[in-house]
Amino acid sequence: MTSATAASAAYSVPLPDGLTQRTLRFEDARAVTDLIAAQEVADVGEQVVELADVEADWSRPSHDLAASAVGVLDGERLVGYAEVTGGDRGDACVHPDELGRGIGTWLAGWLQDRARRLGATEIGMPVPQGSPGDRLLTALGWRVRWTSWVLQLPPGREVAAPTLPAGHAVREARPDDHRAAHEVVEDAFLEWSRRDRQDFADWSATTVGRPGFEPWCLRVVTDAAGVVVGAVHVVLSGEGAERTGFVDKLAVRADRRGLGFGQALLADAFAAARAHGATRSELSTDSRTGALGLYQRVGMEVTPTWLNRGVAL
Template sequence: MAEALTLPEGYTHRPLTLADADRIAFVMGAEELADTGEVAIEAADLIADWSEPSYDLAAHSVGVLAPAGELVGYAEAYGADRGDASVHPDHHGLGIGTALARWIVARAGELGAERIGMPKPVGSPGDRLLGGLGWEARWTSWVLELPEGRTIPERPLPEGYAIREATGGDYEQAWDVVETAFLEWSVRERQPFDKWLHRVVARPGFEPWNLRVVTDPAGAVVGAVIVQLADEGREGYIDKVAVRRDHRGLGLGQALLAESFATTRSHGAVRARLATDSRTGALSLYEKVGMQVVQEWVNRAAATRGGVPG
């Protein structure tokens, strides 16, 4: 562990295990509810990350326990410059968040990262805490919603192109399309195929229709989208949508969105959402097809050398 946590009297800490996923999702969900008025996190999201074979959860995480023994906070340094931390609102104001921020910076440094960052809703207690500790804003992200009853205008596909449910033989091509597209603006290492496969196809609750592809006249995968159901099936969520660079400008992205949201509605969803950030330049494109911003987040980061200021 990077350093001992200075916690309020009676509070203790320990590394997390996979069995903690439900409780940590509850803690994160309570904080999301207080910050945004709704809950987005699911235990399946944590399990998909934590159960990846190469991921050492015990080495990358810490959980905070209240005097009665229940988990009320956590921090995690995933690797590279990605981290996360959360404290149940009932335990805010005790210095737990500050202690976790210091821990995550130190742990990320031990793991070889020069910076560590995490997203928080703009103006939330977490955002204000990190800003006060000297964490700098890197980029803004937005959650957009296609309200109930609305649809994205359909975009006819060029001749010979088709959208369909992915099969096992498409997975590697879909991974390549998504990773290549996102690495155009995201500064990180390329995610290995087996890790991507684990987090997408092996995610708890995955069904074949959740991964959709667009193929060109030769049958090659040139676009892909990852679709999930959230909020007990009432929401269709686009996790990733990507089109190969040499096939852009043909309306494939809009066609994928329209088809994917229609598919989630056929599975019971009444509204649709996705997220984008200021690095992509895609916000105006989603707004033009009728989506509305419902949440704004900021990604803040700190240098790991020398710890957290203040």
């Protein structure tokens, strides 16, 4: 099926009365960001998403927005959205003022239909534990695939930087380190994540090509020969007292683990973010990685808990 065909193939179940649906365009990124933010504030008490997150994700060369995303409108106002973000993964949200109209049920059905059309055999999405979205998907028979946790370093606390083996160093990544960092991250994440390998162009769109990226945001640890054996990507978000340094990706090469490189990268990433104005230090991990205990041992504490719920198609 071509993207044009997929985009024009509407989900067969009718929308609730008074609502319309259409495919999304890149210029809808702001409206989608505002929609997700409203749901986040209602569900977890704060906005996490930024416009740069949506724009970076939609800028991936492999992502066909017209074929994989839909908006639900009440007049000209966007009140719900869903998209297949890749493979068996999706996302959806409904404005908290519009709950109870059947929008979420329609979006869940649309996600299943569109993912099936795009060749997936399963589709899942993250929802805050106990949220209206979590309760809806539970009622619709979506099972928990894995649990995710957002962890925060309490104010005034820092991650201790361990002493590294001789010849090793943590530093800001240079442009000629980018491909090596990508390889280290993908190799590590594919040890536990069931998905296709992300190519360098897609990875770059959400890291070094992300709006607002600065060279200090990507950091690596190198061995005595200068070979990259670990990498971390940190995102600076929010404003003022809520300025957050969020570790988006952290990985160490399999044969170099247990030597303190992960903790060294974490300590360095948070320190770099603080030097650029961050007042909070956060990251997210999930039950597939086995890393929760590691982050708790260095002093981080769980804040919101999210569930990735999915359903077979």
